Amino acid sequence: MLLSAVGLLAVSCAEIKTSQCRQIVEITRNIADKAQVLSNSGQTQDPQQVLQVADAFEEAAQEMKAIPLQDEQLVEYQSGYAQLYLGYSQATRHFIAALGEKEIEVLKQSQQELQRLGQKERQLGNAINDYCQQP
Template sequence: MRKYSTKKCLLFPLSLLSVLVNLLLISCAENKISQCQKIILLTQKMAQESESYRRREDIKKVLQVADIFEETSQQMKKLKIEDEKLQEYQMGFADIYQGNADTTRQFVAALNDKDIDTAKLMQQQVQQLGKKEQEFGAKMKDYCQDN
């Protein structure tokens, strides 16, 4: 019969604990990555859907873009994101998309009313929101790639 020292008996549970902690850390990293992917996939879907409508002169098509922005904003808000920093990006994108929806509708209303000054202002606001979205996307990408 073999004698086991107390030190050897403690080593196994400690090494097992170490493995479990490492697995937990790895799963947290995957969790961050999967949460990033949720947001990225939704932003890519938004870009693809709206691109087909962007350069249209038909007001109904332009209003469909506003609907797409609003729908995407709602979908973004519903994503299950646990990472606090990613929640900031999630809500930021949701706000940007809602802003695009509202501004696009105001743009169409201004065109219908032949209010060129307001239409130009709304066009500038859409451009500003687009820049904000790009900056936001770049910051989130850096955060998601940082392990």
């Protein structure tokens, strides 16, 4: 009897983890799709469109923070993505402002920050994928 209860609890916990993983992944996919569309796959030269991408990252950060999570590791990933998206938003805004003011040094710094964030996003994505695939 106790063994059955423990088995059911393990299945229930796994289902919760899977559901929470899906919620995080859904937001990451949605913002990736939205950024692609708004930026015309990164080809836009319209500063207003780029600022819309920054707005979308801020919205994604808020959506990410709003997911109620129970799993401590997923909470860490959630926080990482929220910080990442806010970083993208801020670096994008700095880039556009520097572009308008023709501040070459700030442009370079913003580009470097965006590249660093991209690398961090890949690492975070790999980590959460590995974690969510574990039983």
